[in-house]
Amino acid sequence: LAKTTQPISMDSYEGQEVNITCSHNNIATNDYITWYQQFPSQGPRFIIQGYKTKVTNEVASLFIPADRKSSTLSLPRVSLSDTAVYYCLVSGAGSYQLTFGKGTKLSVIP
Amino acid sequence: GAVVSQHPSWVICKSGTSVKIECRSLDFQATTMFWYRQFPKQSLMLMATSNEGSKATYEQGVEKDKFLINHASLTLSTLTVTSAHPEDSSFYICSARSLKGLIYEQYFGPGTRLTVT
Numbered sequence: 733l734a735k736t737t738q739p740i741s742m743d744s745y746e747g748q749e750v751n752i753t754c755s756h757n758n759i760a761t762n763d764y765i766t767w768y769q770q771f772p773s774q775g776p777r778f779i780i781q782g783y784k785t786k787v788t789n790e791v792a793s794l795f796i797p798a799d800r801k802s803s804t805l806s807l808p809r810v811s812l813s814d815t816a817v818y819y820c821l822v823s824g825a826g827s828y829q830l831t832f833g834k835g836t837k838l839s840v841i842p
Numbered sequence: 843g844a845v846v847s848q849h850p851s852w853v854i855c856k857s858g859t860s861v862k863i864e865c866r867s868l869d870f871q872a873t874t875m876f877w878y879r880q881f882p883k884q885s886l887m888l889m890a891t892s893n894e895g896s897k898a899t900y901e902q903g904v905e906k907d908k909f910l911i912n913h914a915s916l917t918l919s920t921l922t923v924t925s926a927h928p929e930d931s932s933f934y935i936c937s938a939r940s941l942k943g944l945i946y947e948q949y950f951g952p953g954t955r956l957t958v959t
Contacts, residue, residue, distance in 0.1 A: 764945055775846075775935045775950035776886070819885070829876070830937070830948055832886040 736820045741837040750807045752836050754820030757801045763824040765796060765803045770817045770835070779818075780805065807838075815840045844870045844940045848951035855926055855958055862922045863954045865936030871916035872938035876948070877909075880933040892919040926958045 737755045744750045756765070764783045768776035780787055782794040782803070793806040807814060817835040845868040855861050865875055873894045878886040890911055891899040898911035908930075910922040919938075923930055935953045939946040 766948075768950075773933065773953065773955065775848075775937075775953045778947060778949060781945070781947060829888060829891065831888065832878075834885050 736822055736833045738818075738820055738833060738836045740834060741839065743839045743841060744810055745841050746811055747809050750810050750814075750838060752805045752807075752818055752820075752838070753802055754805070755802045756820070756822045759800050759822050760824055763822045765794065765800075766821045766823065766830075767792070767794065767803075767805045768819045768821065770819065776819060810838075810840050812840050812842060814838065844868075844938070844947070844949045846936065846938050846949045846951040848934075848936055848954050850954060851952060852955040853957070855956070857927055857958055858925055860922055860924045861926055861956060862920055863934055863936075863956075865919045865921070865938070865951055867917045867938040867940075867949075870938070870940045872919075872940065873916060874939055875913060875919040876937045876939075877911060877919075877921050878935045878937070880935060880953075886935060889921075923956065926956070928958045931956055931958045 766781040767779045769779050770776040780789055780792045780794045782796055784796050787794045795804040817837050819832055819835040821830050823830055847866045849864045853861055875892040877889045879889050880886045888901050889904045892911045892913040894913045894916055900906045908924055913919040933953050933955055937948045937950040939948045
């Protein structure tokens with residue numbers, strides 16, 4: 733399983749765009765990248781998933797460079813309700829178990 | 843997205859008793875479900891992989907006789923904490939995977955807060 737490294741914490745003001753980068757140097761060819769959001773005392777919530785280049789949905793964008801050794805979750809115009817822990821995970825069809833790292837605690841400041 | 847539920851959302855039990863936690867996939871079938879444990883201010887730790895119709899696979903260090911897992915149907919997995927002790931107090935979260943195209947997406951339940959007194 734590819735190990736991931738993220739910043740432990742980040743602060744942002746409301747209305748700003750937040751980019752959280754995750755490194756996964758040992759990602760395998762058939763692995764894909766998934767980001768989850770977790771609020772206190774709740775289960776993780778799926779945000780976005782991708783394999784390469786750029787993926788966008790209604791809540792976030794995921795940027796993956798050509799070498800796939802890192803990925804960046806982009807949250808546009810964050811609000812106070814985006815304060816949470818964000819986890820980057822790498823898994824593949826053959827290794828579907830998700831191993832959680834420490835995650836990034838995002839604090840949105842008014 | 844797919845919905846996973848857990849019951850109960852919280853439970854308090856006395857030391858030495860057993861507690862059962864249910865995990866259900868509400869709108870999809872899941873041949874594989876996962877059980878995690880999360881202590882305060884820590885990340886999720888995978889405890890075991892639950893496979894429908896077969897024995898669960900436990901992670902190293904997790905006692906299979908203490909944490910009994912049963913995956914009797916494609917929508918239900920249960921975790922029973924036997925002879926619970928205060929150190930078993932934790933937040934237990936299940937997840938189930940759903941095939942979307944060629945890849946699997948994993949969806950998590952809301953979690954169950956277990957407090958052993």
